[in-house]
C-alpha cells in the first residue's frame with residue numbers, strides 16, 4: 001500500500017504505529033545509544049529532494065550514520081559570508097564545524113526535475129524556485145533536447161556544486177588538511193547505479209567499475225583549473 005491511497009484507513013497513521021511496534025523494538029538499543037552518546041555521523045549527504053533518491057538504501061546506512069540535507073536539485077548556495085537564512089549553508093557549516101564529518105557526498109540523479117526546470121522555466125508564482133534554479137546556470141548546455149544532454153547537465157551540475165563547496169572556508173580548510181573528502185555522485189535511477197566523479201579523469205565512473213567512492217584528491221583539480229565549464233567535453 002502506498003501513501004497515495006485516497007480512501008480507506010489513514011495509511012500514514014498506520015505506518016507510524018507499525019514503526020513503533022515492528023521496527024523500533026529491533027533497533028531500540030541503537031537509538032538509545034545514539035541518545036546517550038549523541039550522534040557522531042561521519043558523512044554529510046547533500047541530495048536532491050527527489051522521492052526516487054533514497055540515501056539509506058543506496059548507502060546501506062542506518063540511524064546515526066548520515067547527516068542529511070536535501071533540496072531541489074542538490075544545489076549548494078555560494079558561500080558569501082552573509083547572515084542569510086539558508087538551510088543548506090547552515091547544514092554544511094554545522095556538519096563540518098560541529099559534527100566534524102569526514103566526507104561530504106553531493107548526490108544528484110538522472111531524470112532530475114530541477115535540471116529540467118532550469119531549462120524549461122517555472123511558473124511565475126514560484127519566485128524562490130526560479131532564483132534557486134539559477135544555481136545550475138553554469139552547468140547548462142546550449143543544446144538540451146536529448147536525454148544525453150540532460151545527463152551531462154546533471155553531472156556538470158554536481159561538479160559545479162563541488163566547486164562551490166570548496167569555496168566554503170571551513171570545507172576548503174578541512175579538505176586541505178586531509179580530514180575531509182568530497183564525493184560527487186550521479187544516481188541513475190533505472191539502473192540502480194551510482195556514477196562517482198573521478199577527479200583525475202574529470203569523468204563519472206559507474207560504481208561497479210570505480211576504484212573508490214569518489215574520494216579526491218579533489219584539491220589538484222581545483223587548483224589546476226577550477227572552472228566546471230572547462231571540463232573536457234569528452235569527459236562528460
Ligand SMILES: [Zn+2]
Pocket residue numbers: 048049050072073074109111112113114115
Ligand atoms: Zn532531482
